[in-house]
Amino acid sequence: MPENIAPGGTGSTSAPHIEFRDVVKSFGDNTVLKNLNFTVGHGERVTLIGPSGSGKTTILRLVMTLEELTGGYIHVAGQPLQYEEKGGRRQRVPDKQRRRTTTQIGMVFQHFNLFPNMTVLENIIEAPST
Ligand SMILES: Nc1ncnc2c1ncn2[C@@H]1O[C@H](COP(=O)(O)OP(=O)(O)OP(=O)(O)O)[C@@H](O)[C@H]1O
Ligand SMILES: [Mg+2]
Numbered sequence: 001m002p003e004n005i006a007p008g009g010t011g012s013t014s015a016p017h018i019e020f021r022d023v024v025k026s027f028g029d030n031t032v033l034k035n036l037n038f039t040v041g042h043g044e045r046v047t048l049i050g051p052s053g054s055g056k057t058t059i060l061r062l063v064m065t066l067e068e069l070t071g072g073y074i075h076v077a078g079q080p081l082q083y084e085e086k087g088g089r090r091q092r093v094p095d096k097q098r099r100r101t102t103t104q105i106g107m108v109f110q111h112f113n114l115f116p117n118m119t120v121l122e123n124i125i126e127a128p129s130t
Contacts, residue, residue, distance in 0.1 A: 015078055017042040018063065024071030025058055032058050035072070065102050076105060 016039035025033040032055040040046050048056040061067040062074060065081055073090075074081040079101040080093050093101075114123045 016040060016075075017044070017077060019075040020059075020072070021075075022072035023062070023069065023074060025055070025062060025067065026070045031070075033062075060107070064105060064107055065098070076101060 018040040020036050020038050023033050023036040024031065036055075036059075048059060050056055058067060062069060063076065063081070069082045073083055073085065079097075081101060082093055082098065083090050084093055085091075114120075115126070118126065
């Protein structure tokens, strides 16, 4: 996953490329991630291993901003993804800034799910052209 995240932003090369700080993610009463802290360096490859339901996919979905963060902070390339600490308070990142950061993040699906009756080009343009 980390190799799909393009370098960018203003973070220095020695700063962590991905940083989870005190991350909390709950679905209703079910708190899946409880104050999760970890960093991934630039160019570092990381594998998430854990039992089913331990939160691996949730971590990836948070990096893709497909899930709303319940607590804490996630930074990619030095940029806050959903929330930032400003004046000692946890504040939502403005949508424009958020979009700028997320355009630099990509993911590759585990299952390719291509239409076998279409060419590569037809598969690629299917969604944007319909
Ligand atoms: N959209 C959702 N709504 C409610 N609960 C969810 C949602 N997504 C995930 N969960 C719950 O969060 C927990 C973590 O799920 P997650 O899919 O991240 O686990 P996982 O480690 O990827 O599991 P697996 O190895 O089976 O893929 C599970 O208890 C799951 O039921
Ligand atoms: Mg999973």
